[in-house]
Amino acid sequence: MKISRIDLADAASPERLVIDIFKHEPDLAIPVPIEELCLRLDILEIVPLTTAGYEGGLLTTADKFNGTILYNEASPRQRRRFTIAHELGHFLMPSHLPSAEGRFLCRLKDMMELKGGEADRRLRMEVEANRFASQLLMPPPRFRVDVAIGKDPDIRQLSSIATKYDVSKEAAGRAYVRFREEPVALVVTQNGKILRDYRDPLKFPNLTAPRGTLVSDHSLLRRRKHELGAASDIDETDAGVWTHVERGRKPAPLYEQVLLQRDGFALIMLSRDAEADRDDEEDEEAELTAAQRLRRRLSSDR
Ligand SMILES: [Zn+2]
Known part of the structure; x- marks a missing residue:
């Protein structure tokens, strides 16, 4: 050096x-x-x-x-x-x-x-x-390439990236949700309670459950038994379990994947299809006023 x-x-x-x-x-x-x-x-x-x-x-x-x-x-x-x-x-x-x-x-x-x-x-x-x-x-030019590999967002991919860069899964996850093309959120839980969540607010909607509350009974974390250290399959869920869904509107599919860790910790990866999300955004974009569009553009340039 x-x-x-x-x-x-x-x-x-x-x-x-x-x-x-x-x-x-x-x-x-x-x-x-x-x-x-x-x-x-x-x-x-x-x-x-x-x-x-x-x-x-x-x-x-x-x-x-x-x-x-x-x-x-x-x-x-x-x-x-x-x-x-x-x-x-x-x-x-x-x-x-x-x-x-x-x-x-x-x-x-x-x-x-x-x-x-x-x-x-x-x-x-x-x-x-x-x-x-x-x-x-996790230098962005190299990290971006590793994050783009694989058809769908996957906790197994996140784990191998964390190993490659020798960082915690949580630190890798914070960068992963920013660089992965699809809208992804990562939720850190302990004993079924939400501790922290990471998402790119421009791509992934707000989670409805606040920090400190229990994960919904309908979430994959609580619907199935999980094996310590082994990522679950990716499972489709009702988007309303995690995000706000307007009445009368068909929500984009939402996927869940769980990794149970030691001491009652679990990571939950939530993801949506890039395509479905773009349609959603177009709908939304059409409803925005010029001022809202400008504000959104400025905040995405941050
Ligand atoms: Zn400091």
């Missing part, structure tokens, strides 16, 4: 940082050798955290001459890799400044923040560090 921090001197956004890293290291291996990369970029050492309650940290000075990255030793390797990439993001982003004590301390919750922060500087830094980590570990 030949890259050094001088090569990134012009980059001020997560996207630009990642582009510049790959410009200087076009042959960077997958999975990205994140620790080696950190050491090339003035991180002196990567060591376990000793403060309880945090997932990661960065010790540095206001001038960010160099830094030390901290990670939670108890976390699985894939999550540690994301944490280290996230802390590298704080280190490289010129607008991210450490606390008066010369550090960043990040909780697991911070590692999942994907939006917001316009009015909250700390939240904005977390969102940006996550965008950096996600794109660095």
Whole structure:
């Protein structure tokens, strides 16, 4: 590896940082050798955290001459890799400044923040560090190609992508729902309750069940018995189980697939046909006013 921090001197956004890293290291291996990369970029050492309650940290000075990255030793390797990439993001982003004590301390919750922060500087830094980590570990030009393989969205494909990039299924899933052509949502549950869900809001409608509530009895998760670690078949369900369906309107088919994990966790992948969805959108588009169309275009350019 030949890259050094001088090569990134012009980059001020997560996207630009990642582009510049790959410009200087076009042959960077997958999975990205994140620790080696950190050491090339003035991180002196990567060591376990000793403060309880945090997932990661960065010790540095206001001038960010160099830094030390901290990670939670108890976390699985894939999550540690994301944490280290996230802390590298704080280190490289010129607008991210450490606390008066010369550090960043990040909780697991911070590692999942994907939006917001316009009015909250700390939240904005977390969102940006996550965008950096996600794109660095799953570089979009390569990730996009892997995501497009296969006829239908499938949890088995998501699992093999997560293995290839050495990231958690949840981190891979957040990127998967953005890059897969069909509308896809990924729901993380524990003991039958919805913890988190990921979807591209422009492609997949809102889920009707809020976080913290039980998954519907009619969902595949609860309709059938599932085997630990084995993805279920893809099953068609009534779209009304998960999304709002207007009365009198025939909803596009909705597919469900379940992967039961340890400790009561389960992933549920929801998907719709790309075609069916496009018809839906055309209907909707026809009903929009010019101002709504403009707003929609602007928000999709984000
Ligand atoms: Zn952070």
